[in-house]
Amino acid sequence: MAHTLTTPDLAVGVDDVARLLTPDGERIADPDLGRWVADVDHELLRGLYRDMVLVRRIDTEGIALQRQGQVGLWAPCQGQEAVQVGTARALRADDFAFPSYREIGVNFVRGAKPADFVIAWRGEEHSTFNPYDINTATPQIIIGAQTLHAVGYAMGIQRDGADQVAATYFGDGATSQGDVNEAMIFASSFRAPVVFVCSNNQYAISEPVTVQAKYPIAGRAPGFGIPSVRIDGNDVLASLAAMRWAIDHARSGKGPAYIEAVTYRIGPHTTSDDPTRYRSKDEVERWKQRDPIARVEALLRAEGAFDDEFAASVASDADELGAKVREATLTATSREPIGVLDHVYEEPHTGLQEQRREFGAYLAGFEASEEASR
Structure with missing residues (x-):
């Protein structure tokens, strides 16, 4: 049921298309589509x-x-x-x-x-x-x-x-x-x-x-x-x-x-x-x-x-x-940032535990900085 596609430079054309309903709301009879x-x-x-x-x-x-x-x-x-x-x-x-x-x-x-x-x-x-x-x-x-x-x-x-x-x-x-x-x-x-x-x-x-x-x-x-x-x-x-x-x-x-x-x-x-x-x-x-x-x-x-x-x-x-x-x-409740590592793998493993330790230390750095600024 392919529409005829022979004319060049119609990439943004709006008239060379199959249509069943005009912009004015008139239904078009089309025996094919x-x-x-x-x-x-x-x-x-x-x-x-x-x-x-x-x-x-x-x-x-x-x-x-x-x-x-x-x-x-x-x-x-x-x-x-x-x-x-x-x-x-x-x-x-x-x-x-x-x-x-x-x-x-x-x-x-x-x-x-x-x-x-x-x-x-x-x-x-x-x-x-x-x-x-x-x-x-x-x-x-x-x-x-x-x-x-x-x-x-x-x-x-x-x-x-x-x-x-x-x-x-x-x-x-x-x-x-x-x-x-x-x-x-x-x-x-x-x-x-x-x-x-x-x-x-x-x-x-x-x-x-x-x-x-x-x-x-x-x-x-x-x-x-x-x-x-x-x-x-x-x-x-x-x-x-x-x-x-x-x-x-x-x-x-x-x-x-x-x-x-x-x-x-x-x-x-x-x-x-x-x-x-x-x-x-x-x-x-x-x-x-x-x-x-x-x-x-x-x-x-x-x-x-x-x-x-x-x-x-x-x-x-x-x-x-x-x-x-x-x-x-x-009303959405944001998880703690460390939660990004939850459910990454079905079972915990040493690599994930190391990432959790490193990311936890990184996050703790922000908390220490906030405490020092008070």
């Missing part, structure tokens, strides 16, 4: 809308908490809710997701708890939730490494004779990393049941995607023998449909599939970034007009499926979730 979401009724659409609103609220709280000094860093996802929620909703509970550090929506859909979004960024835990609680790997900081993990897991699925699928999420910047390309080679060679989801949000930190890609990124996948599709990543219906196609392809033994979701990072790369140094306000405003949440609301209103009662219910749910995220942050 559309058949994968023929079952999507008002109830399912309202569920997708609610998911995206709640994800944005988590993101809003995370940014505020970082600005208030309660978490050390935050990687915003505003503008990318559709691709995250839409693709994650297509996964089965026993499939396994391998996200980057920005997939707040994927983690939410998979069942992450309020504390799971903030504790690691606060520095209280090494890697937040237990991956096997929600069949989702902990957020990966090393750019692109999660693609290798996903392919390895998918190859394990094959050897177990199971029918699960692995899905890995990464940005346009990660496509320049060797890990991503190596993962695609292994996935294709072994016909691994894995889906690659590239969220092309136009910027690899501060470099525009045109610096690293002169052709649409989805066009690279066929070179590895992997079918691909390029979609409007701000269209939750297209995201759901493309992922259903990709999962069906992978689960049926046909090997990996690739999705390039053309979207936009409205906020900074992380809260340590100043995006005004490399992009204009006009550009940001143009993309805000393509807001993924607004277009679903427009469709539901046009079809009489969005009223004040529903809006109030979603707003209430968002307030409740936001309060829980904030509470989880403010």
Whole structure:
């Protein structure tokens, strides 16, 4: 079901994409992509809308908490809710997701708890939730490494004779990393049941995607023998449909599939970034007009499926979730610094004991310095 990819210099284009929902909220009839979401009724659409609103609220709280000094860093996802929620909703509970550090929506859909979004960024835990609680790997900081993990897991699925699928999420910047390309080679060679989801949000930190890609990124996948599709990543219906196609392809033994979701990072790369140094306000405003949440609301209103009662219910749910995220942050209990050596190995050994002795002496030095200054 690969989209036609023949025109050069379309790396940041927003029109050469498969789309099922326009920015104005008009549903498009597409006999190819559309058949994968023929079952999507008002109830399912309202569920997708609610998911995206709640994800944005988590993101809003995370940014505020970082600005208030309660978490050390935050990687915003505003503008990318559709691709995250839409693709994650297509996964089965026993499939396994391998996200980057920005997939707040994927983690939410998979069942992450309020504390799971903030504790690691606060520095209280090494890697937040237990991956096997929600069949989702902990957020990966090393750019692109999660693609290798996903392919390895998918190859394990094959050897177990199971029918699960692995899905890995990464940005346009990660496509320049060797890990991503190596993962695609292994996935294709072994016909691994894995889906690659590239969220092309136009910027690899501060470099525009045109610096690293002169052709649409989805066009690279066929070179590895992997079918691909390029979609409007701000269209939750297209995201759901493309992922259903990709999962069906992978689960049926046909090997990996690739999705390039053309979207936009409205906020900074992380809260340590100043995006005004490399992009204009006009550009940001143009993309805000393509807001993924607004277009679903427009469709539901046009079809009489969005009223004040529903809006109030979603707003209430968002307030409740936001309060829980904030509470989880403010009530977090920091371990003693020496605790960083806890649970490193299953059994204690002399090397670890020596490290504990040396680190303990280092920490004691600070205590002695404070006593001397009093």
